[in-house]
Amino acid sequence: MIELRTAAQIEQMRPAGRFVAEVLLALQAKADVGVNLLELDELAHQMIKDRGAESCYIDYHPSFGAMPFGKVLCTSVNDAVLHGLPFDYVLQDGDLLSVDFAASVDGWVSDSALSVVVGTPRQEDLDLIETTTQALAAGIAAAQAGNRIGDISHAIAVVAKRAGLKINTQFGGHGVGRTMHGDPHVPNDGKPGRGFKLQPGLVIAIEPWFLHTTDQIYTDPDGWTLRSADGSRGAHMEHTVAVTEDGPVVLTAR
Ligand code: MG
Numbered sequence: 644m645i646e647l648r649t650a651a652q653i654e655q656m657r658p659a660g661r662f663v664a665e666v667l668l669a670l671q672a673k674a675d676v677g678v679n680l681l682e683l684d685e686l687a688h689q690m691i692k693d694r695g696a697e698s699c700y701i702d703y704h705p706s707f708g709a710m711p712f713g714k715v716l717c718t719s720v721n722d723a724v725l726h727g728l729p730f731d732y733v734l735q736d737g738d739l740l741s742v743d744f745a746a747s748v749d750g751w752v753s754d755s756a757l758s759v760v761v762g763t764p765r766q767e768d769l770d771l772i773e774t775t776t777q778a779l780a781a782g783i784a785a786a787q788a789g790n791r792i793g794d795i796s797h798a799i800a801v802v803a804k805r806a807g808l809k810i811n812t813q814f815g816g817h818g819v820g821r822t823m824h825g826d827p828h829v830p831n832d833g834k835p836g837r838g839f840k841l842q843p844g845l846v847i848a849i850e851p852w853f854l855h856t857t858d859q860i861y862t863d864p865d866g867w868t869l870r871s872a873d874g875s876r877g878a879h880m881e882h883t884v885a886v887t888e889d890g891p892v893v894l895t896a897r
Pocket of ligand 1: 743744745754755756848881
C-alpha cells in the first residue's frame with residue numbers, strides 16, 4: 644500500500660533525514676586506508692545511541708536474509724555493492740566503499756547511501772561514482788507531482804545507459820515512512836509515463852547502483868552481501884526524497 648504524508652508529517656521526517664546525513668558525513672570523513680569496517684559500524688552505532696535514534700538494520704530479517712542483520716550499517720567494498728554486512732576487514736588503498744545507512748528518529752525513517760574511494764583512486768571507479776551520482780540527481784529531478792514512477796526510473800536509466808552501464812532492476816528504491824521499506828518499488832530502469840502517479844506527500848528512497856560490466860549479482864556466503872557476478876566493482880548513491888507541491892525535497896541532503 645502506498646501511503647502519502649501530510650506537509651506536517653514531512654516536516655516531522657526532517658530530523659531523521661538530517662541525522663542520517665550527519666552519520667554519512669561522519670562515515671565519509673572516517674573511511675580511509677587502514678580503517679576496519681567494524682569501526683565504521685561502531686561509529687554509526689555510537690551516533691545512534693547518542694541521538695536516541697533507532698537502527699533500521701540491526702534486527703532486520705526479511706525473507707531474503709539468512710539471519711537478523713546484526714549491524715547498523717551496510718558496508719560494501721569493491722565487487723560488493725549492496726547489503727554489505729560489516730566484517731573484520733581493513734580498508735586497502737584504492738578500495739571502493741559504499742555505505743548505506745537508515746535510522747528512525749521520532750518514529751520516522753530516512754535512508755541514504757554513498758560511495759567513496761579510499762586512498763589512491765582508479766579513474767574508472769571515480770567515473771562510476773560520478774555516473775551514479777548523476778543518475779541519482781536525474782531521478783530526484785524527475786520526482787515531480789504529476790510524473791510517474793516510470794519517469795524517475797527512466798531518468799536514472801538514461802544516465803546509466805549513456806555511460807554504457809547495465810542495469811539490474813531486482814533491487815531499487817522504495818517508499819520510506821514509519822518503516823524502511825514500503826511501496827512503491829522504484830526500479831532503476833523503466834518506461835516514462837508508467838506506474839504510480841507521483842503526488843505531494845509521497846516519500847521515497849531513490850537509489851541507483853551500478854556495476855562496471857555486469858547487471859548480475861550473487862549473495863556472499865555471509866547470507867547478505869550482494870556481489871557482482873564478474874568481480875567488477877559497484878557504486879551506490881541514495882537519498883530519501885519527499886514529493887511536494889514545490890518539487891522534490893531531499894530529506895537526507897548533505
Ligand atoms: Mg539505503
